[in-house]
Amino acid sequence: MVEKDFVIVGAGLTGSTIARFLADHNQDVIILDRKDHPAGNVYDYRHECGAMVHKYGPHYFRCGSEKIWNFLNRFTAFYNWPATIRSKVDGACLNWPVTRDYIEKIAGKNWEKGLFKGDPSNFEEACLAKMPRQLYELFVKGYTEKQWGVKAASLDKELAVRITINKPNIQTLTPGYKWNALPRNGYTEMVRNMIDGIPLQLKTDYLQNRNTVVAKKMLVFTGPIDEFFDYKYGKLKYRGQNRHIEYLENTEQYQPCIQVNYPNIEDPRIRTIEWKHLMHPDEKDDVKGTLLTHETPFTPEDPVNFEYPFPDRENKQLYEQYKAESQKLHNVLICGRLGEYRYYDMDQAVGRAMKLAYEILERF
Numbered sequence: 001m002v003e004k005d006f007v008i009v010g011a012g013l014t015g016s017t018i019a020r021f022l023a024d025h026n027q028d029v030i031i032l033d034r035k036d037h038p039a040g041n042v043y044d045y046r047h048e049c050g051a052m053v054h055k056y057g058p059h060y061f062r063c064g065s066e067k068i069w070n071f072l073n074r075f076t077a078f079y080n081w082p083a084t085i086r087s088k089v090d091g092a093c094l095n096w097p098v099t100r101d102y103i104e105k106i107a108g109k110n111w112e113k114g115l116f117k118g119d120p121s122n123f124e125e126a127c128l129a130k131m132p133r134q135l136y137e138l139f140v141k142g143y144t145e146k147q148w149g150v151k152a153a154s155l156d157k158e159l160a161v162r163i164t165i166n167k168p169n170i171q172t173l174t175p176g177y178k179w180n181a182l183p184r185n186g187y188t189e190m191v192r193n194m195i196d197g198i199p200l201q202l203k204t205d206y207l208q209n210r211n212t213v214v215a216k217k218m219l220v221f222t223g224p225i226d227e228f229f230d231y232k233y234g235k236l237k238y239r240g241q242n243r244h245i246e247y248l249e250n251t252e253q254y255q256p257c258i259q260v261n262y263p264n265i266e267d268p269r270i271r272t273i274e275w276k277h278l279m280h281p282d283e284k285d286d287v288k289g290t291l292l293t294h295e296t297p298f299t300p301e302d303p304v305n306f307e308y309p310f311p312d313r314e315n316k317q318l319y320e321q322y323k324a325e326s327q328k329l330h331n332v333l334i335c336g337r338l339g340e341y342r343y344y345d346m347d348q349a350v351g352r353a354m355k356l357a358y359e360i361l362e363r364f
Contacts (some may be wrong), residue, residue, distance in 0.1 A: 004030040006360075007215035009206045010222030012040020013346060014336035014353045016194045017071075018220055021357035023198050029364075031198060032213070034205040034304070039191040040222075040345065041307065049247060050287040051275040052186055056307065057295060058083075058259060058273050059187060062177040063347040069179055072350065075193035078181035079280050082172040087261040089138050092268060096261060098135060107132040124153040125313075126154055127158035133199070143263040146270050147297050148310070157201040182278060193364070215331070217364055220356075222336035227303050227320045233321045236341060237310035239268070240300040249289040269294050307313040309341045316341075 005028035015031060017136045022029045037043050041056040060083040063069050072078075086093035095102070103111055116128035123144065127136050140163060144152045156234055166175065174180060179346075183190040206213055207227060221228055226236040248254060258277035262269050273293040276284055300314070301307060309315070319341040326334045337344050344352060 001043070001212050001214070002030060002032070002099040002182050002209075003214040003216065004028050004199075005215070005217040006019060006030075006220065007032065007206075007213055008222070009033070009221045010040060010336060011035075011038040011190070011191065011195065011200060011202075012222060012336065013042060013314070013349045014339075014344075015040075015222045016041065016191050017218065017353035018335075018357045018360070019198050020194050022150045023360055027217075027361075029198055030207050031128040031195060031200045032204045033202050035079060036197065036203050038054070038200060038202070039145050039188045039261055042191070044186040044188050045188075047245075047247075047275070047291055049249075049289055049291055050283070052279055052283075053245075053290040053291065054187070054273075055292070057243070057293075058278065059346060060173060060278075061179075061181055061346050062174040063179045063352060064177045065180075065347065068351050068354070071354065072183075075184040076185065076190040076362070079180070079184055079276060080180065081182045082180035083174065083259070083278075084171055084257045085173050085259045085261065086174065086255075086257055087139050087143070087263055089263065093256055093260055094139075095166070095171050097164045097173070098131075098139065098141065099166045099168050099170060103132065103135055103165065107134055111319070120157045120160070122153045122157055123155035125157045126157040126170045127152075128165055129163065130160065130163060138268060139263050142265040143270060146262075146265065147308075149297065149299060150312075156313060156316065159196055159311045171357040182280075184280065186242075191352075211274050218331045218333060218360060220335065222334075222339050224303050224306055224338045225319065225326060225334050228334060229322055230340075232325075234318060236318055236322075237312075237315050237339075238300060238306035239297055239308040239310060240305040242298050244294045244296075245293065247289060249293065251290050253364065254290050254292055266309065268296050270297055271295050306338055309337065311343075 006022050008019045011031050011033040019031050042059050042080045044054045047053050085096045087096040111132045118127050120126035120129050141152050169281050254274050261271045275291045276287050
């Protein structure tokens with residue numbers, strides 16, 4: 001039997017942030033997680049060759065909020081690290097995001113005249129309102145259709161918010177943020193420090209043990225909202241990645257940067273990650289050979305593999321049914337990427353969790 005004032009289900013960024021705020025205000029808290037490790041999908045570990053690996057794909061931290069930055073710096077030192085990504089197009093590794101001068105090179109200086117006009121109704125139209133079709137076909141269409149397994153025109157237009165164009169001579173992924181950084185000793189240590197002193201039970205599936213878990217004040221659930229309700233309205237769709245790790249003992253460097261995308265539809269992979277590129281300079285040279293992760297998207301059935309909420313109208317409407325159901329519950333908060341069926345970057349996840357924690361504290 002687990003009995004606490006606050007039961008937090010999920011030891012990822014959302015659950016751990018909320019737990020820390022509650023514990024800092026002397027609340028009685030426990031965290032449960034069905035995985036065998038904390039940190040959720042930002043979990044990382046040291047491979048035997050010395051490389052730091054992000055088990056669930058690369059996580060590039062960026063932040064523009066001083067409040068979020070100061071909070072996380074309680075639990076780790078960061079080192080400056082702006083992500084640089086390439087896309088393999090026609091055999092060449094080209095910058096992604098592309099720059100305006102590159103667009104002029106392939107589509108002419110008056111390329112903006114040919115953009116989609118009017119209110120976009122889907123992802124494809126939203127992209128064509130930002131970039132010429134030639135660029136979209138080379139870099140975006142194939143990548144997107146592999147990632148989601150459907151035609152790009154069937155996806156929600158809001159997904160295109162993540163598609164950006166850089167100014168000339170800017171080659172990093174997110175240049176508009178004050179901080180582009182990585183935790184000095186990894187995300188797992190950062191989260192362990194965040195929840196230090198808070199009871200944590202791993203390999204504990206709350207949904208399989210509801211009758212033995214009592215939250216006297218509030219249950220905070222950060223897992224899939226449809227699973228919480230036993231899929232009573234049907235299953236929400238998610239995507240995940242099949243990951244193949246490859247160790248090249250006699251290769252010092254395989255690719256020019258941390259991540260190379262494969263937008264060509266013929267290659268089933270969506271990207272390859274070379275982990276040495278994200279390591280601190282003091283550790284990078286100690287890695288023997290190089291370590292790669294090749295990622296290929298798929299549609300998972302097991303909730304443990306749910307990573308990306310599906311960005312289309314049908315699933316958004318289904319989520320709204322579950323959200324309405326959750327609002328009827330007494331002293332239950334369903335939140336986080338899977339709970340709110342919404343993609344959050346790491347800084348957004350922490351910021352959202354901080355806001356929710358303040359609201360919980362005000363209430364109790």
